[in-house]
Amino acid sequence: MTTRSVPAIPRSRSLLNSVRFLRNPLEVISENLKHYGDTYTFHLGGIQKGMMTANPDIIQHILQKNHRNYRKSPIHFDKLARFLGNGLLTSDGEYWLRQRRLIQPGFHRTRLAALTQTMNAEIAAFLDRTGQISGASGEVDMSRTMMELAFRAVARSLFSADLPEERLLQLAQQITTLQAFIIRLIRQPYLEWWFNLSGATAHHRHLSGGARSTVTDLIRQRRQKPEQHDDLLQMLLDARYEDTGEGMSEKQLIDESLILFVAGHETSANALAWTCYLLSQHPESMKQLRAEHEAVLGDRLPEFADLPRLEYTLQVIEEAMRLYPPAWITDRMAIADDEVAGVHIPAGSMIALSIYGAHHSNDLWDAPEAFRPERFSKENKPKRHPYAYLPFGGGPRLCIGNSFAMMEMQLILVQLLRRFDLELSPGQEIEAQALITLRPKNGLLMRLSRRTAL
Numbered sequence: 234m235t236t237r238s239v240p241a242i243p244r245s246r247s248l249l250n251s252v253r254f255l256r257n258p259l260e261v262i263s264e265n266l267k268h269y270g271d272t273y274t275f276h277l278g279g280i281q282k283g284m285m286t287a288n289p290d291i292i293q294h295i296l297q298k299n300h301r302n303y304r305k306s307p308i309h310f311d312k313l314a315r316f317l318g319n320g321l322l323t324s325d326g327e328y329w330l331r332q333r334r335l336i337q338p339g340f341h342r343t344r345l346a347a348l349t350q351t352m353n354a355e356i357a358a359f360l361d362r363t364g365q366i367s368g369a370s371g372e373v374d375m376s377r378t379m380m381e382l383a384f385r386a387v388a389r390s391l392f393s394a395d396l397p398e399e400r401l402l403q404l405a406q407q408i409t410t411l412q413a414f415i416i417r418l419i420r421q422p423y424l425e426w427w428f429n430l431s432g433a434t435a436h437h438r439h440l441s442g443g444a445r446s447t448v449t450d451l452i453r454q455r456r457q458k459p460e461q462h463d464d465l466l467q468m469l470l471d472a473r474y475e476d477t478g479e480g481m482s483e484k485q486l487i488d489e490s491l492i493l494f495v496a497g498h499e500t501s502a503n504a505l506a507w508t509c510y511l512l513s514q515h516p517e518s519m520k521q522l523r524a525e526h527e528a529v530l531g532d533r534l535p536e537f538a539d540l541p542r543l544e545y546t547l548q549v550i551e552e553a554m555r556l557y558p559p560a561w562i563t564d565r566m567a568i569a570d571d572e573v574a575g576v577h578i579p580a581g582s583m584i585a586l587s588i589y590g591a592h593h594s595n596d597l598w599d600a601p602e603a604f605r606p607e608r609f610s611k612e613n614k615p616k617r618h619p620y621a622y623l624p625f626g627g628g629p630r631l632c633i634g635n636s637f638a639m640m641e642m643q644l645i646l647v648q649l650l651r652r653f654d655l656e657l658s659p660g661q662e663i664e665a666q667a668l669i670t671l672r673p674k675n676g677l678l679m680r681l682s683r684r685t686a687l
């Protein structure tokens with residue numbers, strides 16, 4: 234096959250755009266995809282050469298068909314690993330594969346089913362408190378609220394009731410502060426000398442030590458107690474490598490637990506916040522959701538077996554993640570020269586996969602900017618390219634928590650809509666901000682009014 238030439242953004246333009254890119258990467262990438270087509274080359278920060286693609290054939294080739302030729306790019310992950318350790322999300326190669334094989338069974342449906350009750354209880358307690366806190370105006374920042382709730386959902390799924398409230402709040406504070414600092418390190422690498430000099434790096438190392446020591450205490454405490462728990466920590470403790478029959482070291486257990494927090498809470502929280510926003514703009518959808526919840530559940534809480542029957546709820550979440558994919562981009566490095574769809578990919582090059590670009594492509598979707606949950610109905614789903622929609626990535630590095638996240642989001646939506654009517658507070662400009670995840674830039678103020686008829 235002959236290779237086609239890929240449009241190249243001139244180095245000078247990449248450089249000119251780099252400040253704007255830092256401020257609003259989504260806008261710059263969308264403009265470029267429109268102007269140059271679904272695949273183009275650019276210079277990151279005007280320096281490192283890279284390729285951007287929203288082409289589903291190329292994405293599928295890189296993530297799945299020829300995944301062995303690609304490694305995760307160090308751009309994001311080495312900084313995350315420096316502060317949070319070497320877990321599934323941040324590791325690569327043989328080490329990653331061995332960990333993935335070990336941990337995967339812990340996310341099997343039977344394991345998730347056992348978490349339903351714990352999650353339902355945490356959601357109920359949290360939403361009751363939220364109803365009280367929101368006070369007379371009923372106004373809350375849903376972006377923050379969902380962040381707290383999703384953190385709690387992961388915390389309880391990992392450690393059940395072993396993590397006392399005070400330490401849970403402390404851990405949430407430590408992890409979110411660390412994540413914010415890591416984002417600064419990624420976006421402003423030229424300030425690293427200043428972070429070192431000003432003591433910011435040392436301060437965040439100290440925070441990381443604090444988070445690690447909380448998790449260490451929990452692991453040691455659990456090891457001393459003979460009783461079994463139905464949570465993710467127990468799964469991590471019980472898992473045995475096939476070749477040696479041994480379990481993970483304490484350091485590995487800490488690293489994997491922290492990475493699950495990082496990978497597992499902000500993503501779901503943003504998906505939920507965007508879902509709430511979209512529902513506030515589409516009251517007919519909110520009505521349809523409630524009708525489904527009523528028909529399938531009556532007034533009981535959902536059990537694991539109910540979840541596939543909440544079909545419209547799934548469709549709404551999927552459509553929200555199409556419009557606002559929490560993981561809006563990912564990237565890989567080519568190990569050897571490669572070719573796909575007539576595009577030559579040189580060894581050592583960086584390829585950015587625009588998940589957002591694929592989800593908003595005019596070639597792949599009818600009216601891509603419109604909110605239409607029915608795109609995800611059983612009849613419509615098979616009509617699409619399998620990599621036109623990839624909120625959880627794809628191939629062997631597909632998000633390990635995808636079923637966990639879908640379950641968590643369904644459970645939260647059921648209880649949220651049962652308790653409250655959601656209305657967007659007036660006077661806000663809702664804008665997406667693409668950091669590591671895609672979140673509402675200035676938060677998302679909403680009025681929650683208690684529903685009298687449950």
Ligand code: HEM
Pocket residue numbers: 321322333387492493496497498500501504558559560563564623624625626627629630631632633634635637638
């Ligand atoms: C809506 C929620 C979520 C979204 C959109 C999401 C998205 C993603 C994506 C796109 C990847 C692949 C990144 C790549 O290939 O470069 C990924 C990986 C990962 N996710 Fe998620 N995720 C979500 C929730 C979760 C949850 C709840 C957990 C854990 C409790 C989790 C744990 C992980 C881990 C450990 C990886 C790395 C897997 C590996 O490389 O083997 N995620 N996620």
